[in-house]
Amino acid sequence: MYAFDYHRPTTARQAAGLLGKDEDVRLLAGGQSLLPMMKLRLVQAGDLVDLNAVDELRGIARSPRSLTIGAMTRHAEVADSPDVAEAIPALAAMASTIGDPAVRAMGTLGGSIANNDPAADYPSACLALGATIVTNKRKIEADDFFKGLFETALEPGELVVKVSFPVPAKAGYAKFRHPASRFALVGVFVAKRSADIRVAVTGAGANGVFRWLEAEEALKARFIVKSLDGLVASTDGLNSDIHADAEYRAHLIAVMAKRAVQQATA
């Protein structure tokens, strides 16, 4: 780790103020990605703004139509929340599969989506559920938020405050874990919403999370596993590495999509 200046604000306003100060200011949420990178000296932060004392960024609120989760809410809190389990059980189930118990005890929703790791789970949930990301400055639709590899619509000085998830009619998530890292090699989140059906894929795309429109179209007729029979994802734009080439990833997208629909309709 390189040396850095450490800050521990107690309000989102203070945090945003510190964030605006300089180019190499980094926000510390759960630290499950940032700290290992810093330890390996792959990331150098001039200033580290620790959000762990900002209570207003935490918590889960439920309304009849939506579920709102604070940016600093831990994965374990989402996984264990009765409100999440009742409103969007697939979201609780997804959170319970992120990393391992140690990661879930520290890692946060806001940290995950702001980092936008192409193999993270949360981006697929946000995109499939049509979530709204609320920052200290504005509201951003999930469709506009995830911009590519580790890139988001967040601007300098902007931090995620909370995420609002509309409650879907049905939803499911299936993940094929990367053999070594246990991130999503392919993760597929499906949601049947009042207006549409969405299928979001994480892990597979070279440019991060994306929607599989052909599957969405196929599920419109009937939201059942059979609707996806014979459908194969395109290998265009998929990752290829020693663990999975594009062809295998494309195949797994279809398999995981079916398993996600299976869960959603079980």
Added chain:
Amino acid sequence: MGVTKIGTAVRRKEDQRFITGRGQYTDDLDRPGQAHAVFVRSPHAHAHVRGIDAASARAMPGVLAVLTGEDVAADSVGGLICGWMIHSKDGSPMKAGPHPALAQGKVRYVGDHVAVVIAETLIAARDAAEAVLVDYEVLPAAADTAKTQAADAPQVHEVAPRNTVYEWQLGDKAATEAAFARAAHVTKLDLVNNRLVPNPLEPRVAIGEYEPGTEVFTLHTTSQNPHVARLVLAAFIGIAPEHKLRVIAPDVGGGFGSKIFIYAEETVCVWAAKRVGRPVKWTSDRTEAFLCDAHGRDHVTHAELALDERGKILGLKVKTIANLGAYLSTFASSVPTYLYAPLLSGQYDIPAIYCEVDGVYTNTAPVDAYRGAGRPEATFVIERLMEIAARELGVEPVQLRRRNFVKSFPHQTPVIMAYDVGDYNASLARALELIDYTGLAKRKRESARKGLRRGIGFSAYIEACGIAPSQAVGSLGAGVGLWESAEVRVNPTGSVEVLTGSHSHGQGHETTFAQLVSDRLGIPIEQVSIVHGDTDKVQFGMGTYGSRSGAVGMSAIVKAMDKVIAKAKKVAAHVLEASEGDIEFKDGRFSVAGTDRGLAFGEVALQAYIAHKFSGQELEPGLKEGAFYDPTNFTFPAGMHVCELEIDPDTGIATIDKWVAVDDFGNVINPMIVEGQVHGGIAQGVGQALFEGAVYDSAGQLVTASFMDYRMPRAADLPSFTVDMTVTPCPSNPLGIKGCGEAGAIAAPPAVINALTDALGHENIEMPATPQAIWRACRNTPAQLAAE
């Protein structure tokens, strides 16, 4: 507090300390005035070093020294050595290139040690290491085992043309060719034995110290054999005279072979401690462990098995290219030769065997012994061949094995080994019973109904352990003898300290060795302590590897205890005023035969030290004896492992459903510890078969340099093992022990791959059989796979 008998599953004495975080590993130690070392490592697989500019690094705050290959040469620090001479078939000695402690003019793999920065703090050393500027002229790399001998491949060492260290052979070529000429059927197999990174939980650590008053050096290090480390550092590298160098290996957190070897980093810490006048500590990080710890396996092999019309084996021929990496590590040359080819006969009566092995250099990390060392490679060859041959001949794999088992002992194979004892039919029969072989067809149907494919795989392994008779290994080129030493010190109060040349780095010696002493001397296990790992305390010993601590190390303890008992009988005779011949020793008590007169072990110990009842002229006071035990033969643990698994063709995931292991380790001291060794070995073997694989790209960059890409086995990957044993006691050592540390790692890979190929219906799958590879193998026909 009673006696703990041999054969009792007593809990491990050392676990309280380890589980509660009170172990003392090398990194837990800090020496007064200690400085920190960070190595500058090559980012290139192959390059000339045109210059090193360390001026700005030396000027940074807290930096004590930046040392390079020039300083190593100036101080005449010798190069690292390979301690086993192998001769090629033309009689020429192996072609070993220089292996300097810090690079001199050239780097040969990613991670090669170029310079060392020593600073007041670890952070200062890290910062300065980044400021050392090395001018590299990058060269093309030879990274591929199968291609490194090509005429146009980059040359790793000048002394080894075509990157060939040796072209070795074993067995009778003419007899083998004759056997193949008579064969009714020949089974052929091309295979890759995948490259593995050892990954012990504790990475390597070294603290070098120098005391100018006494001119004594001390090295605390993570070693499986501290005396051998001292010998090599003194006699070959020339760091210090042997009597002025103390090597201490305290608690060590796993080795699997990787901590046998004498590496550059430990050498540099000792040498630099005198240079900078401060203790110097280096702790490997996980990336360094991936890049620089000696890797394991990495063979490319073609093998053929000749059988007659009745399925009886006539002959076996094997050609292997063994990757030795960029430099020859301490025992690298012996692993793919004498630890490999002599085991190719497996459990079978094979009249003729011929094996050729080319040891080759590449621009990759050195490759040396890793759990099993040569024997897993041999077992994989013969057990895959047997399975394939059976399928080709339409015979049950079990039946083909039975037909060819060695059934009478001793059995001389055509490749050096003389198997002393065993009962291979017994372990097979028990394994079939435990796996419920008769229910297999039904289980396969049930799996198919769920859309899954079930397969069963057998592995009849044998290994040569208890390494090894010194004369025998000397005649094969070993630079050392492989006996073991022990000293049994009885204290005046009757408690006992055993000083052993074996070294425990997870094996539980503090328990099993103490259990042996408790049983033999009839004293409570709590009154026995095992001392190991410090060259100033323990007499010269050879360390722990090759499943030798039980068969060789404990035999030395038995020998020393026999001397203690003999001496104690003399003491007891004086005290009890009886003739020595009338003294009996039983259950911890010395008594006069036919009387009720006797003394407890502790009472005799006290009498030995106070020496009131005998004169020092007729009997020396004290009760302490030492022994060196040199085995007369290898030991031959063997057994049958059976793996049953299911493949999900949709994802390529293989799930192991059942695992039966029936091992013959001879007599067993502590069945719980033995079972634990079997479990760990299977886990590592399954890791090799399904998950682990070190991958270098064509430029020689290690693609799998972290746990993000190198897939270790996990508890959830494994079923609950069914472990059982058959026993044929080893006739060549006093305890009848064979050894158990490597069995699982040797047996498991062919069991898994044989099960996978059974499920797939064809043989086209290599290790590691990853989900992607299995998916592809499910989907494509063998012809399609071959075309890819």
